Amino acid sequence: MEKILLKLCVNGEIYQVAVPPNKLLLDVLREDLGLTGSKRGCDDSSCGCCAVLIDGTPMLSCVALAASYAGAEITTVEGLAPPGELHPVQEGFAVSGGAQCGYCTPGFLISTKALLDRNPEPTLEEIREALSSNLCRCTGYMQIYESVRLALERWKQVPRAAGARQPAAQGSQ
Amino acid sequence: MAEFSVIGKPLPMTDARAKVTGLGKYADDLVVPGMLMGKILHSPYPHARIRRIDTTRAEALPGVKAVATGRDAPNPYGILPIGHDERVFQTDKVRYIGDNVAAVAATSLDVAEQALALIDVEYEPLPAVFDPLEAMQVENPEHWIHSNKPRNIEKEYHHVFGDVERGFAEAEIIHAERFYAGEVTHAAMEPHATLAVWEPDERLTVYSSTQVPYYLQRTLSNVCEMPMSHIRVVKPLVGGGFGGKSEVIPLEVAAAVLAKKARRPVKITYTREEVFYAHRGRPSSYMDLKVGITREGRITAVEARMVQDGGAYCGYGPVTVLYSGNLLHAIYDIPAARYDGYRVLTNKPACGAMRGHGTVNMRFAFECMLDVLAEKAGLDPVELRRRNLLRAPCITANQLRVTSYGLPECIERVVERSGWSAKRGKLPFGRGIGMACSHYVSGAANPIIRSNMPHTTVHIKVDRDAGVTVYTGASEIGQGSDTVQIQIVAEVLGVRPERIRLVAADTELTPVDLGSYSSRVTFMAGNACLEAARNLRAQLFDAAAKKLDCAPEVLEALDERIFSRHDRERSLRFEEAVAAALESQGALVAKGTYAPPEEARGGTFKGAGVGPSPAYSYSAQTAEVSVDPETGQLTVHRIVVAHDCGRALNPLTVEGQVEGSVYMGFGQAVQEEMIWRNGRLMNPSLLEYRIPTTLETPLIESIIVESRDPEGPFGAKEAGEGSLAATLPAIASAVYDAVGVRIHSLPITPEKILAALQEKRRPAARRAEDSGVPPRGER
Numbered sequence: 001m002e003k004i005l006l007k008l009c010v011n012g013e014i015y016q017v018a019v020p021p022n023k024l025l026l027d028v029l030r031e032d033l034g035l036t037g038s039k040r041g042c043d044d045s046s047c048g049c050c051a052v053l054i055d056g057t058p059m060l061s062c063v064a065l066a067a068s069y070a071g072a073e074i075t076t077v078e079g080l081a082p083p084g085e086l087h088p089v090q091e092g093f094a095v096s097g098g099a100q101c102g103y104c105t106p107g108f109l110i111s112t113k114a115l116l117d118r119n120p121e122p123t124l125e126e127i128r129e130a131l132s133s134n135l136c137r138c139t140g141y142m143q144i145y146e147s148v149r150l151a152l153e154r155w156k157q158v159p160r161a162a163g164a165r166q167p168a169a170q171g172s173q
Numbered sequence: 174m175a176e177f178s179v180i181g182k183p184l185p186m187t188d189a190r191a192k193v194t195g196l197g198k199y200a201d202d203l204v205v206p207g208m209l210m211g212k213i214l215h216s217p218y219p220h221a222r223i224r225r226i227d228t229t230r231a232e233a234l235p236g237v238k239a240v241a242t243g244r245d246a247p248n249p250y251g252i253l254p255i256g257h258d259e260r261v262f263q264t265d266k267v268r269y270i271g272d273n274v275a276a277v278a279a280t281s282l283d284v285a286e287q288a289l290a291l292i293d294v295e296y297e298p299l300p301a302v303f304d305p306l307e308a309m310q311v312e313n314p315e316h317w318i319h320s321n322k323p324r325n326i327e328k329e330y331h332h333v334f335g336d337v338e339r340g341f342a343e344a345e346i347i348h349a350e351r352f353y354a355g356e357v358t359h360a361a362m363e364p365h366a367t368l369a370v371w372e373p374d375e376r377l378t379v380y381s382s383t384q385v386p387y388y389l390q391r392t393l394s395n396v397c398e399m400p401m402s403h404i405r406v407v408k409p410l411v412g413g414g415f416g417g418k419s420e421v422i423p424l425e426v427a428a429a430v431l432a433k434k435a436r437r438p439v440k441i442t443y444t445r446e447e448v449f450y451a452h453r454g455r456p457s458s459y460m461d462l463k464v465g466i467t468r469e470g471r472i473t474a475v476e477a478r479m480v481q482d483g484g485a486y487c488g489y490g491p492v493t494v495l496y497s498g499n500l501l502h503a504i505y506d507i508p509a510a511r512y513d514g515y516r517v518l519t520n521k522p523a524c525g526a527m528r529g530h531g532t533v534n535m536r537f538a539f540e541c542m543l544d545v546l547a548e549k550a551g552l553d554p555v556e557l558r559r560r561n562l563l564r565a566p567c568i569t570a571n572q573l574r575v576t577s578y579g580l581p582e583c584i585e586r587v588v589e590r591s592g593w594s595a596k597r598g599k600l601p602f603g604r605g606i607g608m609a610c611s612h613y614v615s616g617a618a619n620p621i622i623r624s625n626m627p628h629t630t631v632h633i634k635v636d637r638d639a640g641v642t643v644y645t646g647a648s649e650i651g652q653g654s655d656t657v658q659i660q661i662v663a664e665v666l667g668v669r670p671e672r673i674r675l676v677a678a679d680t681e682l683t684p685v686d687l688g689s690y691s692s693r694v695t696f697m698a699g700n701a702c703l704e705a706a707r708n709l710r711a712q713l714f715d716a717a718a719k720k721l722d723c724a725p726e727v728l729e730a731l732d733e734r735i736f737s738r739h740d741r742e743r744s745l746r747f748e749e750a751v752a753a754a755l756e757s758q759g760a761l762v763a764k765g766t767y768a769p770p771e772e773a774r775g776g777t778f779k780g781a782g783v784g785p786s787p788a789y790s791y792s793a794q795t796a797e798v799s800v801d802p803e804t805g806q807l808t809v810h811r812i813v814v815a816h817d818c819g820r821a822l823n824p825l826t827v828e829g830q831v832e833g834s835v836y837m838g839f840g841q842a843v844q845e846e847m848i849w850r851n852g853r854l855m856n857p858s859l860l861e862y863r864i865p866t867t868l869e870t871p872l873i874e875s876i877i878v879e880s881r882d883p884e885g886p887f888g889a890k891e892a893g894e895g896s897l898a899a900t901l902p903a904i905a906s907a908v909y910d911a912v913g914v915r916i917h918s919l920p921i922t923p924e925k926i927l928a929a930l931q932e933k934r935r936p937a938a939r940r941a942e943d944s945g946v947p948p949r950g951e952r
Contacts, residue, residue, distance in 0.1 A: 036202035037195020039412070041362045042445045046860035049362060077195035086193065094189035097829045101651025102192030103362040103412025109193065128867040135859060137362050137413050138651055140836030141867050142875075143829050 011079025048134030098147030219852030256487030271450030335509030340474025344465025358454030363412020385688030453525030496531025499784030540902030579817025579880030607906025614786030616693025646686025653826030667730030692891030705765025805927030838900025
């Protein structure tokens with residue numbers, strides 16, 4: 001298939017890639033941009049391991065055509081915090097056991113970030129609902145809830161601008 | 174002063190940062206220059222002779238760099254020395270849909286997939302068999318799945334311990350029942366992936382999602398006909414295993430064979446569908462149990478028959494069926510038991526080891542039996558269990574040695590926390606509580622490949638800047654084994670965990686460890702770390718004693734210092750002690766090993782090798798459920814679990830392991846099952862197989878019980894598997910408490926509950942002796 005030239009904004013950086021028009025966003029991220037944090041865990045958009053934020057909304061990159069998101073702000077797990085720093089959500093999962101094997105973790109982090117962005121005081125039921133599209137085979141979810149709780153605590157302590165880069169802010173780079 | 178400085182602390186996993194930043198690398202994340210993509214051709218028939226394979230057209234496709242068939246790798250292999258019945262690619266016949274026939278390495282996945290379609294294979298279909306009870310009846314040798322396995326029986330075991338006849342004669346209440354458990358699979362979130370790199374010096378480096386680099390290295394040595402020392406197996410981050418990555422999986426061998434043939438790096442990653450067909454999960458099982466008790470509730474005799482559907486190859490099969498029988502013991506005091514276990518071949522993917530290996534289905538059946546017997550004896554199910562406890566230390570009827578036994582405390586803790594006494598039998602109709610117990614080995618006392626060598630070896634090296642490097646073969650697969658080993662070494666050396674770097678699971682650098690399965694790592698690699706660290710500390714003490722002018726025996730290591738216990742001012746910083754040791758001996762290295770003691774290795778009867786362990790973990794659980802009597806809908810609200818792990822070296826990871834076990838038990842109990850139709854899997858995706866999401870999974874409250882095993886590192890035992898099995902019967906018991914029906918077939922679906930409720934409403938005279946177990950062939 002003839003390749004097309006595509007301009008993507010991922011984690012605040014502009015990338016130019018030549019890819020077939022039918023190439024999935026997940027494959028472009030992993031193969032063309034070297035951003036392997038987003039994972040493939042299934043064949044049918046059921047696991048949530050590939051979730052990324054597109055203009056702030058969590059989406060499954062395994063069922064998104066890269067070419068459809070040329071103008072969008074895409075945030076992957078690698079872009080949640082500046083290099084060397086951890087976003088409160090990452091800190092929560094690292095400290096409270098939310099990541100065991102870690103394979104589902106990038107997807108959970110994306111879903112959690114999206115949840116806390118729109119609802120900074122979620123109840124346990126709201127957390128369960130918001131994370132129900134992400135599968136984890138290791139934890140039984142209890143330490144994930146605990147991780148979200150800790151993330152929330154840290155989130156409140158950190159000024160938004162420093163610890164949590166907003167997708168909107170990344171566009172200007 | 175606290176007893177320990179690092180042990181017992183909830184240390185976050187040392188690789189947590191790699192995981193939450195997305196920067197950690199799993200096998201499929203790896204890319205090397207010149208890398209080809211591999212793809213495997215699978216059989217579309219459940220059972221067929223291969224007449225002819227023609228790869229000419231595939232080889233001619235531009236971009237194809239290698240096509241491999243059975244001729245390229247004829248040597249048979251298998252995880253057990255008695256079961257070398259697999260070949261990476263079949264040459265004579267295929268035995269299940271998905272069996273491996275050929276593979277292609279090409280410049281892209283697209284080309285590889287196109288090439289597969291150009292491989293011409295001529296099959297001659299054979300009669301296939303999908304139910305183990307039917308498979309055992311096949312008389313025609315032409316139709317046996319393996320010609321050397323008459324009537325498709327892979328292996329059978331017949332054990333009698335104690336006087337079973339007398340036991341039943343003495344019993345005042347006897348109950349017999351048939352149970353069935355559907356087939357389930359690991360469904361680790363990471364699909365299997367392997368990158369095999371053919372090196373310029375004609376050696377092979379393999380990066381693979383494996384739980385056991387050592388077994389992979391051995392198998393590749395056999396199949397590729399290369400010395401083990403020319404094959405380096407590296408385990409990157411592994412996205413969950415649960416047993417599914419403990420056997421050598423065909424793609425691992427296929428990638429190596431293709432890399433060798435193409436003289437290029439080859440990566441193969443399974444699709445999720447291929448993962449389901451690679452399987453090696455928990456076999457479906459028919460179980461017939463008979464248990465006798467006295468009126469006081471003491472067990473007098475047990476009879477158990479197990480038929481497991483092993484699929485088309487041996488795999489771990491004989492081990493699975495032996496665990497089912499031998500681990501009837503070592504949890505309760507059973508004076509007499511008969512066990513007949515059959516591992517049967519069918520035309521489906523091979524089963525294997527899955528979390529709680531071999532114990533889960535039988536534990537479900539046995540604990541359900543206790544629930545019935547308690548009722549017949551007019552006893553609370555908790556009380557029945559109290560009356561059958563072991564008195565540890567002890568040796569069981571089948572010669573298992575129990576050294577520590579926290580089950581009594583586990584039971585009392587969950588009874589108290591769950592509010593059992595106020596709830597059992599007292600909740601409104603539709604709501605119920607149940608309980609059950611389980612146990613598991615802390616590693617197998619006998620290795621699969623028998624030898625007198627250690628089960629694990631650990632090396633420690635200290636650099637000039639006093640950085641400590643631990644070299645261990647143990648495989649971190651998400652359970653926290655790297656972290657716990659660092660904690661053990663840090664504790665002994667009296668240093669901060671940050672001072673320690675751990676190099677793990679790279680056969681070129683790390684000594685042999687038998688892998689991450691049967692919950693062996695904390696106990697075995699932990700003990701080896703303990704010994705290695707003590708050896709290293711002794712060298713430091715010798716050097717420090719000379720500097721401090723005291724005897725090494727009076728020295729202690731704590732808070733990054735080495736000091737005299739009589740005079741804490743007489744001390745050296747850890748760095749100074751290291752420098753002193755390097756000055757005197759040039760290098761600071763130490764080793765530690767572990768092999769289970771002779772007394773832990775069990776009896777001598779046929780099949781005695783499986784079940785013995787240096788220590789057993791224990792678990793008790795309660796489950797609270799509600800059942801809608803109109804629809805049969807089952808909701809599990811809360812599970813309280815107490816797990817005896819000897820000592821929690823890291824309570825954070827212990828809780829994570831226990832909760833994860835309960836989760837997996839919950840999935841099997843209520844919704845997971847592989848549905849087969851004529852050898853084809855009807856639900857080969859996570860969506861259809863239905864591993865539980867946050868919405869179905871109950872809240873789990875975990876309690877750690879510490880019985881302090883005399884031989885465990887700091888008293889520790891396993892934590893990652895033992896709590897799985899109790900979840901299933903606890904839920905079954907709760908369903909009975911809620912609506913008064915007993916479901917003897919897993920998973921406990923709304924359909925089965927509803928059918929049982931309707932059956933119960935029918936007049937007693939018309940009621941069949943229905944056990945809830947489906948007739949064969951039906952699921």
